[in-house]
Amino acid sequence: MASIAEELAEKQQEISVGEFFERNKHILGFDSLTKALVTAVKEGVDNSLDACEEAEILPEIKVGIQEINDREYKITVEDNGPGIVKRKVPEVFGKLLYGSRFHEISQSRGQQGIGVSAVVMYGQLTTGKATLVWSKVKEKDYAHKMKITMDTKKNEPEVLDDDVVLWEGKEHGMKFETTIKGLMRRGKHSVFEYLKNTAIVNPHARIEFDRDGEKIIFKRATDQLPEKTKAVQPHLKGIELGTLAKMAKDTDRRTLKSFLKHEFSRISYSKAGDICEEAEMDEKTKPKNLEVEDCKKILKAAKKVKLMAPKTDCLSPIKGMLIKKGLKNVLKGQHPEYYAPPSTRDPEVYSGNPFQVEVGLVYGGDLPKEGPVKVLRFANRVPLLYKKSGCAVSTAIKNIDWRIYGLDQRGGRGMPSGPAVILVHVASTRVPFTSEAKDSIADIPEVIDEVEKGLRECARNLRTHLNKEKRRKKVKKKFTVVNDILPMIAKKSAEIVGKEIPELSKSMTKIMGVVYVDRRCEWDNGRCKIDIDITNYTPKNKKMNLFFEKPYPETELLSSNVDPDHQGDHLEWTLETLKPSERRRISLEFDGGLEEDDLDGTDVYIEGVTETKLIGAETLPDDWGIEMAEIKEE
Amino acid sequence: MKGKKEERHQEALDELRDIAERFYQQLENGDIPNMAIPTRSKSNIELDRREGVWKLGDSKTKRSAKKLKSARMLLRTLYMLELIQDMIEGDKSSTLREMYYISEGWDKAEFSKQNESDSLAEDMELATGCLREDFKLRPEEDGARLIGNITVEEVNRKGEIRKINCRDDVGDSGYTVPYNVESDKVNFKDVDVDFMIAIETGGMFDRLVENGFDEEANALLVHLKGQPARATRRVIKRLSEEEGIPVVVFTDADPWSFRIFASVAYGAINTAYLSDYLATPTAEYIGITASDIMTYDLPTDKLSKNDRKALEQELDDPRFDTDFWKEEIETMLDINKKAEQQALAKYGLDYVTDTYLPEKLGQMGLM
The missing domain is CATH 1.10.8.50 (Helicase, Ruva Protein; domain 3)
Known part of the structure; x- marks a missing residue:
């Protein structure tokens, strides 16, 4: 941000902000009509998310786009943030670069944009229309509604109307409505794609998108707010x-x-x-x-001079379980077969700037089998939609021979192909963008190296999964043996020799040698009944803990045949010891408007059985305990 | 294996029950049910020097319920043996194809192809030492046709003994060998032939019949119908052993025909456990040989890829490991040609009976 600011500050003396804007549309994100729409929404949403996090509020964001004339759109962004006090509203919306803190740096979304005031100005320049802003702070019973334009010569706001209004049903929050020239497109550079990707890395947010009357809702996947980012002094x-x-x-x-x-x-x-x-x-x-x-x-x-590396505790990664939740929340319609445990690397430093890399990988299901894998890039929780090829993330992906991990890749080089989605998040107090357009991350060796390491972690897990999947198929066949064929062999042989049907448990455990977890769901008007059968097909007694991850925090457990020992984002049971070939069933009933898609993927975890002896469930991930500790603290 | 019919059936019942008993015991001991079956493959056949036939070796394949495919075979084994028990006790029999269809009612033990059930029936013979006839199972196809001056006594379905002279009492298609040719069903009387000639194709059999070769050469003509059925091989064996009739085999000149001869003379790989009972080691190959193709300048076809592959495999087949066969196979690969029996018609319809066969049989001292 800093360098645009300086440039602006310098230029400001010579030319008007309006002129500067005209000349530099490309670096401000308004270089094409399609991109202008995305940028306008992005500036608004990024601000809202930052504000909510700052105030520790679970964000509820509503975005609306309505075509009112040819290539002219009315855009609204509304949040439930703390609101902006009246005197600050004109400056936030009518003065470029207001509020940028040059002396402090932090991992904020804001460092990536020019600010919402640029949207106000762009709208004003392209349609001549003013922007309407509503703002309500908690302390007041009423909201302020202002009509704002910008004096582009002086870079000062002009308030055309200032009303006090009631904002029913709103405790606090902010909303703006602006009209800009733009072009609505679908596909990878669309507002929808931006919001979808935003939802992935912000699973604590609920995002509603009204596209010309068509409503899309990205539900909240967790109640956990991201850790607050700390502002630090520059290094x-x-x-x-x-x-x-x-x-x-x-x-x-x-x-x-x-x-x-x-x-x-x-x-x-x-x-x-x-x-x-x-x-x-x-x-x-x-x-x-x-x-x-x-x-x-x-x-x-x-x-x-030898200086200590900067502190890295100012970074706030999304962290494994939440990345998975975010991905799952948005991708569940495609029924991915596998979510690799996301990798959160330790913070590192490049030229005095702390940064941290996170990688997620999703595989299989209905993800397209043909074509290159889908890459989702994020910087400080903001999706990067443009200039993929020149990005450090792409460089790192291409550096890896994916064939050994189970993806196709011609000649072991370039973009891998297959049914996979790769997510890369780079968090930093100063993300090294290739240009002021902030569309892609520069090929900094330290960054490439970290991304590559994160990718390899996920890729190794993918390979393990694919092997496990092969094994599961084998075991599934054995399952048919012990459940269908063996009892028939026993019955038939007993019939022929004229004796009692023999006890089969020992033979069964010899054939299987695993703990088998089987989950079935039944649907009834948004209610969901789930039976989880845990069968000990090993020759030894097994003591285990069972974890079930709820699809949404608000999902309500109506009943269960065995009361969980812990309830929260997940349910937990300490199971009584299972003897060889003994089966236990946990029956659950959930409410909360669940759809079939909500229960895709692996959400049953077992503690107490080694990975190689466990089929049909996952072993408890390493970072599970951390999350639990946080819940207990609250 | 011989014995009286009732005894043989009782023995089969006992053997079958043993199999079920073994599975039951294994389950009761908490083990994984399994059975070991001698491996039926080219690598597991051995020459019995005394008998001159190829038999199964000692190598065994374990079939265990640890794997789905094998578990299913074990279950089918039980269903099949129960069916056999029922048939023996109810004095019924079924064809192999019927058994395949009966299995549709066996739930998860159902067969998906007939060759699976045929093969399992063979496994059961192997495991019990009984014959499928003892199991009341019979093949679809009848045995071969015979024409020549021998008299057969056959017990018909009414239990009456019928005497049939295979030259005078039959039409041009000859006497049809029934699927059961054991002495309780078929016996030979008044045998007056100098040798028998087993012919691969129906066309050539009919040519020899039309030309009256049986009377002219005082021969018994046997139609093999391609790869010969068990009953055909058994009839040849019995006639050769009991009546001392020399056997010659007359086939096309191609790799598949060589295998027909091998199964008549040495025993087939799949039924090597029955070689004692089916193979006629004294049988001789008369032709058409690869050298005949050149000597008689016969019309030919080029060897296909599969033909060549089959010949290569035969070079590795212990049954063909003789100077004669090695040379024949290599010559055929060399000239890259094959010929049909009927190719001899190039020289006229009588050429085979007037020239070719007398020349070849003469070399063998049979004419």
Whole structure:
């Protein structure tokens, strides 16, 4: 964000913001009519999500697009965030770059856009229409409704109307309505795709999309809010020259040494001294007097002085279970057969900037078997829809020979093909975009390396799954043996020799040698009855815990034949010891308007049985316990 | 294997019950039901030097309920043996095809193809040492046709003994060999032939009949109908052993015909456990040989890919591991040609009976 800001600030003196905008539409995301629609929605939704998270509110976002004239659309974005106090509304919507905090950096969505005010201006420039804004804060009984335009010469808001209105049924929140030129397209660069992908990485949000009267709802998949991102001071090794110069101008610190110590992370007084010495500058230099040349010297010196890497605790990854939930929530219609346990890598640093990579992989089911795999790219929970080929994510994917992991890939190079979706999320206080358009991530070796490692983790799990699937098919055949054929052999042989039918459990366990979990569902008016049969087909007693992941947090358990020991996002049972060939059934009944698709995939987990001896359920993932701990804290 | 009919049936009943008993025991012991069956493959046949026939070796295949396919075969085994028990006790019999259809009522033990049920019937013979006749199972096809001066005594379905002279009492298609040719059903009287000639194709059999070759050469003509049925092979064997009639085999010149000869003379791989009972090791191959193709300059066809493959396989087949066969097979591969019996008609309809056969039989000292 910083460099556009500076550029803008500089240019502002010479030309009007409006002119600047016209000249730079491409870098602001308004370079085509299709993209303009996506950008307008994105600026609004990103703001809403950031605001909700800041206020620790589970987001409920409504997006509407209505074609009112040829290539002219009315766009509305509404949220249940904290709202904006009256005096700030005009600035947020009518002043470019308002609210950008240059001295603090954080992993926010906001760093990726120019701000919602750009949408106001774009609408104004293309349709001549003003933007309507509603805002209600919790403390007030009424909402403010304002009609706002922008004075593009001065970069100042103009409020045309200011009414006090009742906003029924709304405790707090914000809504804006603006009219812009655009073009509604379907496919991979559409608003729908953007919202769908947003829903994947924001499973805590409920997103409603009204497309010319056609309603699409992305339900909330978890009640867990993402961890709040912390704002941190910039690290001297990752900062741009312009930002440093701006910070020096703005600071209240009186000496260079104190400026370095207090406004940058990981710099002690002695380190600050070292930097000054290395830069051959007086420690007592007033920051305000620093010239651009001086700043260059400081940055050069910083490279030579050994500084501790920046702290990485300012990052907030989505984390495994939630990535899976998000993917599942959106992809369930395609009945994927496998969700690889998502990989959340440890934070790393590139040129002074902390970043963290997460990877998810979904395979099989009704995902298209032909054609390249689908790649979903995200930076700080914002979908990247454009410029896929030049992205570090694509580079990392192409670096891997996917054939050994079970995907097709011509010659072991390039994009793999097959029924798979790959998700890559890069979180950073400063995502290294290739350009100001912020459509793709630059080929930074450290980033490529991390993405590749994450991909390999998921890919290895895919391979394990495919092998397991082969084994499951084999076991399924054995299942037919023990359930159908063996009893018939017993019955027939007993008949022929004229004796009692023999006890089969021992022979059965010898044939199977696994714990078999079988799940069946029955549907009745949104109610869902689920029977989970756990059969111990091993020759040993088995003590296990059973976990069932509810499709939605609000899904209500109406009844169960055995009361769970724990209820939350998931249900948990400690099963009594199962003897060889003993079967136990857990019968559950759920309410909550469930559809058949909601219960796809693997949501039964078993603890207490090794993976190789478990068929029909997953072993408990490593990060399950972490999630549970969080729930208990609340 | 011989014995009286009732005894043989009782023995079959006992053997079958043993199989069921074994499965029952295995289950009761908590084991996985299984049975071991001698492997029926080219790699598991051995020459019995005393008998001169090829028999099954010692290698066995274990069929265990651990795998779905095998488990299903074990279940079918039980159903099949129960059916056999019922047939023996009810004095009924069925064809192999009928049994295949009966299995439709066997739930998960149903067969999906007839060759599965045929093959399992053979396995049961192997496992019990009984014959499928003892199981009251019979094949679809009848045995071959015979023409020549021998008299057969056959017990017909009414239990009456009928005397049939296979030259004078039959029409041009000859005496049809029934599926059961054991002594309780068929016996030979007044045998007056110098040798018998077993012919692969119906066309050539009819040619020899029309030309009166049986009387001219004082021969018994046997129609093999392609790969010969068990009854045909058994009849040849009995006539050869009991009446001391020399046997020659007359087929096309191609790899498949060589196998017809091998099954008559040495025993077939699939039924190698019955070689003692079906194979006639003294049988000789008269032709058409690969060398005949050249000597008689016969019209030919080119060998197909499959023909060549079959010949290559025969080079690995222990039954063809003799100088004569090695040379024949290699010559055929060399010239890359095959010929039918009827190719001899190139020289006229009488050529086969006037020239070819007398020449070849002369070399063998039979004419």
